[in-house]
Amino acid sequence: MLSIPKKVEIIEVGPRDGLQNEPRPIPTGQKKELISGLAKAGFSRLEATAFVHPKWVPQMSDAEEIAAYCNQLGIPYIALTPNLKSLERAIAANVKQIAVFVGASTAFNMKNINKTTKQSLDECEIIFEKAKDRNMFIRAYVSTAFSCPYQGDVSFDELNEVCKRFVRLGADEIDLGDTNGFANPQIVYDRFSRLKELYPDAVFVGHFHDTKKMALANVLAALLAGIDKFDSSIGGLGGCPFSPGAKGNAATEELIWMFNEMGVETGIAYERLEGVSAFAKSLSTRLANY
Template identity: 60%
Template sequence: MIFPKEVEVIEVGPRDGLQNEPNLIPLEKKKKLIKMLSEAGFSRIETASFVHPKWVPQMANSEEMAEYSRELAITYLALTPNQKALERAIAVQAPQIAVFIGATETFNRKNINRSIDQSLEECKDLFERAKKANLWIRGYVSMAFSCPYEGEVAFEKVRYVCDELIRLGADEISIGDTTGKANPKAVYERFSRLRDLYPHTTFVAHFHDTEKMALANVVAAMQAGITKFDSSIGGLGGCPYSPGATGNVATEELVHMLEQMGCSTNLDLHKLREASRFAKTLSSRIQ
């Protein structure tokens, strides 16, 4: 079996973990969570989303979150689904941005009210502008294994989106098990094919834990050569357009497993567990 000596864990809790919380969380508590995560040793944290507050009220103070991340000298990711969002990211000097595209038409329309091709067309101009501003770009491929509206997702649908994102210049692609229903066999096969097709592309695995297979899926992805993983402190998260999906793989559980297997993460597990306890107090979904 393949166990890399070092694994990068990218924390997405402050954005992906909190965005779906129904009760507004005070800015100061969000800042405290970011500071605790920073002190645990993360090199990258997804902290902001420049989606219109009408659609994601929890992210209404993303400018403040971004500014605080900069004060802490964090390399942070900001979600920028359109040109207006990119303008906001450039205004706060965000170092890294991310765009989401669903691998299925139904999800993509429900999530951002566009077809896949319309989203990719918008990415063309967005990527060009971002590159001119020297921004590093992540492409998220959501519903890369299954979809609550269309069922099992064919590999060719994932490949189509990856093809376009890579052609447009994405620096990294995060492959998302948004429903949390992938299994280790499917994960190994899908990532193996992606790495064979795109040997020079950096892929990240993004697992939700709906069916309690996220950690097993991490091990399966490592066997396919993946060494970068998204996770959310305390297992926070969930997608409003993926009914029934639970939170992301919990950061503290992921790091514990990796360290036990001899895979260095350069993260402080004790501080992560402290951050997890605090993160759970912010959620009305985790008991």
């Protein structure tokens, strides 16, 4: 028998990471319908929205309304708050779990937020302090944890630099993102194993994309390293919306099928996902007719 965890938590990120890049504005009502379907399917947590400037990400301009809806449903959810202004909005919206992100590669940080990795981490420190004052749960994403679309290889030291700081700041979970989907099972196993050895009390999460069809193989590799929390996106939402047939985030239903077949407990029945997966795909330009 493969030595892997008996039970995992799947955190559904479709409503945020999945829909964020959709070119067509998705009506708030349809997002609520998606979230309600996911809540009914039995997820313990969702990543529901992002408090970002509506000029940069118009798709997330209804963050307050989505947060209010989740509060009303009573489902635990995460909201992305990349800066102090976001955090203030999230606090006002009564959000309990926030997420920040820093790329392990400086090239990625410069391209995305025009800051070096160190500048991003310094800003996180202030966000962490404020959030901790309010007992918020903090998810810390490390983007480009395995490789970077701009600089190519990302060294373990670059990754560790960010993880070390997040551990010191007291992140409740550290989420390693395979941003471009180029990670392979060997690097995934190595990096998670080394980080768990360095920070035995930290909680790590695996976040994979399916660009090269390796999402499930990478999940397996992370499981072998003892990881028991995984992000995924219903219907495989996410990825580049203009590339039909291209792959987005690891698809929730595919992860759950695999876990169920392997006897790894997820708490989610596959059959209950089918309707919500079909609905999720119908919202996506890339997946609607696919």
